[in-house]
Amino acid sequence: MTDLTLADAGVDAPPADADDGVWLTCIECGWTGAPFEEVRYRCPDCDGLLEVRYADHPTFADFEGRGVWRYADALPFATGVSIEEGDTPLYSVPTIESEVGVEDLRIKHEGMNPTGSFKDRGMTVGVRVAERLGVGRLACASTGNTSAALACYGARADTPVLVLLPAGKVAAGKVAQASLHGARILEVDGNFDACLDIVADLAKRGEAYLLNSLNPFRLEGQKTIGLEIVEQFRDQTGDLPDRIVLPVGNAGNTAALFKAFRELVAAGALDVEQVPKLTGVQAEGAAPMVEAVAEGREEVRRWEDVETRATAIRIGNPVNAPKALPGIRETGGTAVAVSDEAITDAQRALAEDGVGVEPASAASVAGLRKLRESGEIDADEQVVCLTTGHLLKDPDAAATAGAKPEAVPADTEGVLDHLAEN
């Protein structure tokens, strides 16, 4: 049993079959193996989740360049299949900051990535690994953004992409992206979790290389969100955030941020007490992680029926929970569920501060509001909310949340009359 703790990034001794100081370890039983000899998603001994491990951990002085690959020293390769992902803005949002009442609030807007979500960070690394493994087809199950990102990076790498989507439950912008970038799109008569079960089965049978966040290499790319937050927050405020609040679906980001901080602690770049509290937010209709945290359980109970307008986090069986729950616990964070109405309110509030996001992203701000109201987050905290996807991903949700267009006649007098009357 290898407990995931902030004080231990698991670097004691590289196994003999490590490749250039990189290997895979099972987080449950401690199995270790070569990273690129064979395609592996889970432990061959116990089926546990795998994690990428490194012989060395870089500090901030080692990073140079821009975007995800600025952090190459913390990744399995020096370069990847890249379209300049990462390097997303960290915005101040003065209106929400004063309304919520925290000392400092910034928004890390991952919707500003090339395909409009943080998934690009995982794909630039994951598709590079796929090249190294020499696989012929890439695949994912998706609530939308993973398929958009994989379609784009697969196209860039000239490798065919297969995506499985829950029929009728994916926002329009995301399907359009997967389609135009040339993925083969299968619409499954079932929810996301059913899609993931099928595509994981296909991957096991060797039909395709799986690029869901079960893939440990994807999380390596997503780790760079945490590294960027630390660097940008320090540049902007001279300090570190006390807390990072993020939407949770499969809990890949929660796991990836925790790993980033474990490795920074191992490198001596941060003290354990400096690590921000990881705070996960789910929609009330899809909140198995929140339930597990509330009940102090180490495992999540799968929710069979999930529903929320935040379709990107409409997930009942978060695959990365065994990596993410220790992250929430170890950093002193928490998890909270928010209503769809609260999500839409937060989406409007962000828009009023000039930040356009899709519903799932706004869950982070809705969660911050709720935890401030309950007093679980203090007024003196410095907080970063992660917004995971761009407004244009889900144009229908944005239009519903926003002001309605008004019909007017095609002449100036008519327009003036309308403005005077309404």
Ligand SMILES: *Cc1c(COP(=O)(O)O)cnc(C)c1O
């Ligand atoms: C994928 C996604 C999430 C969920 O992230 P996890 O890492 O699976 O928890 C949240 N928001 C958006 C917009 C996403 O695309």
Ligand SMILES: [Zn+2]
């Ligand atoms: Zn194992």
